[in-house]
Amino acid sequence: MIFYFSGTGNTRWVARQMAEITGEKLFFIPEELNGGMQYHLEEGERIGFCFPIHGWQPPHIVRDFIFSMNIDNAEGHYCYCLCTCGDSIGLGMNMLQRYLSKKALHADAMVTIQMPESYVALPGMYTDTPEKEKLKIDNATLKIKEISPKILNRESFEDIKKGPIPWTLTHIVGAFFNGKMITDKPFRVDAEKCVHCGACADNCPTKNVVLEDGLPKWKHERCTACLACYHHCPVHAINYGSVTKKRGHYYFKDK
Numbered sequence: 447m448i449f450y451f452s453g454t455g456n457t458r459w460v461a462r463q464m465a466e467i468t469g470e471k472l473f474f475i476p477e478e479l480n481g482g483m484q485y486h487l488e489e490g491e492r493i494g495f496c497f498p499i500h501g502w503q504p505p506h507i508v509r510d511f512i513f514s515m516n517i518d519n520a521e522g523h524y525c526y527c528l529c530t531c532g533d534s535i536g537l538g539m540n541m542l543q544r545y546l547s548k549k550a551l552h553a554d555a556m557v558t559i560q561m562p563e564s565y566v567a568l569p570g571m572y573t574d575t576p577e578k579e580k581l582k583i584d585n586a587t588l589k590i591k592e593i594s595p596k597i598l599n600r601e602s603f604e605d606i607k608k609g610p611i612p613w614t615l616t617h618i619v620g621a622f623f624n625g626k627m628i629t630d631k632p633f634r635v636d637a638e639k640c641v642h643c644g645a646c647a648d649n650c651p652t653k654n655v656v657l658e659d660g661l662p663k664w665k666h667e668r669c670t671a672c673l674a675c676y677h678h679c680p681v682h683a684i685n686y687g688s689v690t691k692k693r694g695h696y697y698f699k700d701k
Contacts, residue, residue, distance in 0.1 A: 447470055447471050447472075447473055447485065447487065447491060447492075447493060447494070448461055448464055448465055448468070448470055448471070448472050448473065448492075448494035448495075448496060449473045449475055449478065449493075449494065449495050449496070449511065449515075450472060450473070450474060450475060450494075450495070450496035450497065451474070451475040451476065451496075451497045451498070451505060451507055451508055451511075451651070451670075452496075452497075452498065452651065453498065453564070453651055453670060453672020453673065453674045454564040454672060454673065454674050454677050454696060454697040454698060455697050455698030455699075455700070456498060456530045456561035456562065456564065456698050457496050457497055457498050457528075457529075457530045457561075458698070459698050459700065460496055460528055460530055460559055460561075460586070460590065461494075461496040461528075463590050463594075464494060464496065464528065464590070464594070464597070467590075467594045467597075467598070468492060468494070468594075468597065468598065470491065470492060470494065474651075475497075475507060475508060475511045476507065476651050476652045476653070476668070478511060478515070479507070479510070479511055479514070483511070483514050483515040483516060484515075484516050484518070485515065485516065485517045485518070486517070486518055486519060487517060487519055487520065487523050491523060492523065492524045492525070492526065492597070492600070493517070493520065493523055493524070493525040493526075493551065494525075494526050494527070494528070494597075495508070495512075495525075495526075495527045495528070495542070495553075496527075496528045496529070496530075497527075497529055497530075498529065498530045498531065498561075498672075499529050499530070499531040499535045499536075499538045499558075500565075500623070500624060500628070500670070500671070500672075501619065501620040501623030501624050501627075502534075502535060502536030502537070502538055502612070502615040502616040502619065502620035502623075503536075503538050503541055503616060503620045503621075503623075503624050504529070504538055504541055504542050504545070505670050506624065506628060506670070507652070507668065507670055508542075508545075509541075509545050512545045512546060512548070512549060513545065513548060513549075515549065516549070517549070517551075520549065520550065520551055521550065524554055524597075524600040525546070525551055525552060525553050525554055525555075526553060526554060526555035526556070526557070526597050527539065527542055527553045527555070527556050527557070528557045528558075528559060529542075529556075529557075529558055529559070530558075530559050530560075530561045531558055531559075531560060531561070531607070532560065532561070532562070532563040532564070532565065533560065533607075533609065534558075534607045534608060534609025534610075534612075534615075535558050535606060535607060535608060535609070536608055536609060536612040536613075536615040536616035536620060537608065537612045537613060537615075537616040537617070538616060538620075539553070539556045539558075539604075539606055540616075541616070542556075543556075554600070554601075554602045555593075555596065555597060555601065555602060555603050555604070556604050556605070556606055557589075557593050557604075557605045557606065558605070558606045558607050559586050559589055559590070560582055560585065560586065560607070561582055561583070561586055561698075562574045562578070562579040562582050562583065562696055562698075563696065564672070564673060564677060564696050564697070565673060566673065566689075566690055566693040566694070567627075567632075567671070567673060567686040567687070567689055567690055568689065569689060571693075572693060572694065573693065573694035573695065573696040574696070579696070589605075593605065627671065628669065628670060628671045629669060629671065630654060630664035630665075630666055630669035630671070631664075631666070632686050632687040633662075633664050633675065633676075633684065633685070633686055634684070634685050634686075634687070635661055635662050635683055635684050636683045636684075636685075637661055637683075639681050639682065639683035640660070640661055640662075640681070640683040641680065641681055641683070642657070642660035642661070643680060644657055645678040645679060645680060646662045646674075646675035646676075646678060646679055646684055647662060647675075648678075649674045649675065649678040649697075650674055650675050651670070651672065651674060652667075652668040652669065652670060653668075654666075654667055654668050654669045655675050662675065662684065671686075673686065673690075674697065676690060676695070677695045677696055677697045678695075678697055679695070682695070
């Protein structure tokens with residue numbers, strides 16, 4: 447089984463590639479949080495976790511899911527974790543190992559896969575150029591082909607990019623980001639631009655966006671600040687405060 451979370455589609459694509467390679471079933475974490483979260487593994491089945499890095503840490507929704515889930519026969523099963531990122535992950539995988547240890551799990555393999563940038567809600571953060579976007583996806587495709595035999599063979603290995611000053615980025619910058627900036631309060635919609643298509647609500651991974659009189663409204667419930675609602679708006683009617691007004695849009699377009 448593969449548990450995954452994805453906002454703008456990068457990690458969904460990675461998780462689907464791994465599901466196709468391993469033949470194992472996908473479980474979308476936001477949907478699983480609404481259920482019993484009780485799981486049983488078949489003989490020889492692997493446990494996979496796929497998620498993006500948010501501010502050099504695993505997203506809160508991934509942490510909450512791991513703390514709430516229960517696999518009744520996890521002992522002895524191979525576990526691997528793939529995380530997507532725009533650049534580096536700091537000590538995000540160290541944090542994940544601590545989360546897993548609460549459930550008597552341990553990641554045998556940990557891998558980072560660089561994907562196109564999607565977080566543009568801070569100064570100096572932009573989407574990639576089309577050329578860089580394609581290069582990252584091409585490289586990610588090659589990396590999945592490289593690591594998949596190791597996962598199929600249940601090898602223990604680590605292929606991660608921590609980046610510079612990882613402790614500071616994860617435990618100081620990341621702690622502030624994830625503690626204070628994961629919120630839907632800054633989202634705004636320009637009612638004159640909005641075409642009432644509903645793409646924002648349809649593509650919110652946690653169903654935190656609803657339409658009222660044709661306009662999006664954020665429910666202040668389970669926002670992960672993934673910006674999926676912003677990126678899927680076809681007319682740039684949605685912004686995250688003022689910082690995204692002149693930023694680009696990106697989401698992974700499945701072929």
